[in-house]
Amino acid sequence: MKLSTKLIHAGIEPDPSTGAIMTPIYQTSTYVQSAPGVHKGYEYARSQNPTRAALESALAHIENGKHGLCFSSGVAATDAVLRLLVPGDEVIAANDMYGGTYRLFTKIFQKAGIRFHFVNMQDAEAIRPYINAQTKLIWAETPTNPLMNIVDIAALASISRPNHILLCVDNTFASPYLQNPLDLGADIVLHSATKYLGGHSDTIHGCLVMNDDQLREQLYFIQKSCGAVPGPQDCFLVLRGLKTLHVRMDRHCLNGTAIAHFLRNHPKVGKVYWCGFEDHPGYAVATRQMRGYGGMMSFTLKDDSVDAAMKVLSSTHLFALAESLGGVESLINHPASMTHASIPREERLKNGLSDSLIRLSVGIEDVEDLTADLRQAIG
Numbered sequence: 001m002k003l004s005t006k007l008i009h010a011g012i013e014p015d016p017s018t019g020a021i022m023t024p025i026y027q028t029s030t031y032v033q034s035a036p037g038v039h040k041g042y043e044y045a046r047s048q049n050p051t052r053a054a055l056e057s058a059l060a061h062i063e064n065g066k067h068g069l070c071f072s073s074g075v076a077a078t079d080a081v082l083r084l085l086v087p088g089d090e091v092i093a094a095n096d097m098y099g100g101t102y103r104l105f106t107k108i109f110q111k112a113g114i115r116f117h118f119v120n121m122q123d124a125e126a127i128r129p130y131i132n133a134q135t136k137l138i139w140a141e142t143p144t145n146p147l148m149n150i151v152d153i154a155a156l157a158s159i160s161r162p163n164h165i166l167l168c169v170d171n172t173f174a175s176p177y178l179q180n181p182l183d184l185g186a187d188i189v190l191h192s193a194t195k196y197l198g199g200h201s202d203t204i205h206g207c208l209v210m211n212d213d214q215l216r217e218q219l220y221f222i223q224k225s226c227g228a229v230p231g232p233q234d235c236f237l238v239l240r241g242l243k244t245l246h247v248r249m250d251r252h253c254l255n256g257t258a259i260a261h262f263l264r265n266h267p268k269v270g271k272v273y274w275c276g277f278e279d280h281p282g283y284a285v286a287t288r289q290m291r292g293y294g295g296m297m298s299f300t301l302k303d304d305s306v307d308a309a310m311k312v313l314s315s316t317h318l319f320a321l322a323e324s325l326g327g328v329e330s331l332i333n334h335p336a337s338m339t340h341a342s343i344p345r346e347e348r349l350k351n352g353l354s355d356s357l358i359r360l361s362v363g364i365e366d367v368e369d370l371t372a373d374l375r376q377a378i379g
Contacts, residue, residue, distance in 0.1 A: 003062065003177065004246040011057030012239070023054040025236045047224045051232040055239050056207070059197075062176045062242065063189050065209035067216035069223050070235060074172065074192025075100050076228035077206035079108075081137070081168050081188060083222045087113025089136040094121045094151060095351045096144040098170070099340035107342075120351075122281060124155035131163055141170040142179075143286070146298045146335045146359040147352055148273040150282025153289055157185025166215075172196070172326070177249040179290045182211060188219075195326030199241040199248055203234045248328065251364040252295030258367045259360065259374070263299050268378050270300040295362035296325060298335070300354060301378070309334065309356040315377035318370060325361035330370055333359040 001010065014021055026049055031042040042048045056068035071077040078101055085091070093105065095118040105116050117130040121140055138160050142151035153169055160167040168188040169181035175196040181189045191197055193205035210216055223229060260274040275286040276293030286293060301308050312332075313321055319332040323339055333339060336355045340348060345355075362370065 006062050007177075007245050008243050010061030011059075012054060023051055023236065023239055025232045026050045027232055045232075046227050046229055049229075049232050049235070051235045051239070052230065055235040055242075058239060058242055059191075059193075059207050060209055062245075063171075063182055063209040064180050065182050065189065066211045066213070067209065069208045069216070069219055070193075070230050070238075071206040071208070071223065072228045072230050072234075073204045074190065074194060074206035075104060077190050077192075077208050078104055078170075079228065080208065080219055080222045080226070081166075081190065082109050082114065083226070084166070084218060085109075085114050085136055088115075088134055089113075090115045090117065090130075090132065090134040091137045091139055092117045092119055092127050092130050092135060093139040094141055094144060094149075095119055096147045096149050096353070097139075097141050098145045098172075099335070099342045101139075101141075101170070102340075103342035118347075120149075121151045121156070122149050124152050124159060127156070127159060131159070131165070135163070135165050138165055138167045139170075140167070141173065142289075143173045143275050143282075143294065143296065145173060145296075146273075146333075146340065146357060148275050148280075148296065148298060150275050150280070150286045152285045153181050153184035153186055160187075161185065173296050174290055174294060175245060175249055175326075177245050178253075178292045178294060182209065184289055187212065187215065193238045193241075194324060196245065196249065196252075197241055197326075198238045199245065199327060200237070201324060201327035201329065203230075203237040205230050205234050205238050207238075248364055249292070249294075252362060253292040255364065255367045255370060256293065256295035256297065256362045259295075259362050259370060260297050262371050262374065263297070266375075266378060268302055270302045270304055273298040296360070297362070298357050298359045300356050300358070304354070304356050306355050309358055312358060312377045316373050317376075318365060318373040319360065319377075325359075327361070328364050330363035330365060330373075331361040333361070335359050 029045045033039040059068035140151045166187045169186040170190045172192045189209045263269045263272045274297040319330045
């Protein structure tokens, strides 16, 4: 089954009691049992919900995985993965990552005895010096947030597998339509489904997909025991979003390509971070492991000052100044004060995230209107 067909049909069956083609929103907290322990597969909605089960099945199918698990947010899904570890374990993580992930790692799990090494993963070999008997997890994003660096997933897997280290890849920026990390050797794929999977900026949601049965049982136990599960309406909204992911992503990619080239050719723009440029350091890897380059990018101005960046950030009309990404509408963001403010400034600067960097999530509006909006904002 081709991916576009999977996105509409995989994991979804008509409701057996009514024939409804759309999965119902099972708005219930509990389920009647005919005798203690005798039920229809559902006992209590924190543990199981039919709407959530349908979404988990669909997510597994579109990521070419065996098991899907849903969570109340992308951060909650990240938290579940880290709960696989015990004090004394070590994690090798990308040095360019979402600020909320960095905050969770350093402010919550570091205090619980987990040690983190933040490494530039553009060269997978760079992680080898940090591997030891305590290394239990490698955490990667690709493309990275917000500098659009590319990590070679297969190369990481060739290192993690022989060393019996879990490899988790945050696939939020690419979505399953552009990239499938499990096919490249990852053990776990994570999505903030709030973004491209939901696609309409109307729900908060996270998910994990994996193949290993034992790993699924461990993560399901954490999901059930910690309780960071999404409600059925949020699951319904993501299910609905999946059905148009392919057509949305095609337009995100088309618009992203046009906006990236517009910015690169603008006389007042300095550097544009977008993995679809042939001179991007990760272009060859991105071309090999992705089916397109997406609608996410960042840029700086030639007047590389915070004041100049702030003027642009406050002057757009169609690009809304807001956190998040991946919705049908275009967003503009200032990572240093918004999505990545939780990362200490010295760390941001060391990793190349300047105070003047501007991040765009290019939506699916008419690209001529988007170009005109940026042109007037940049001046």
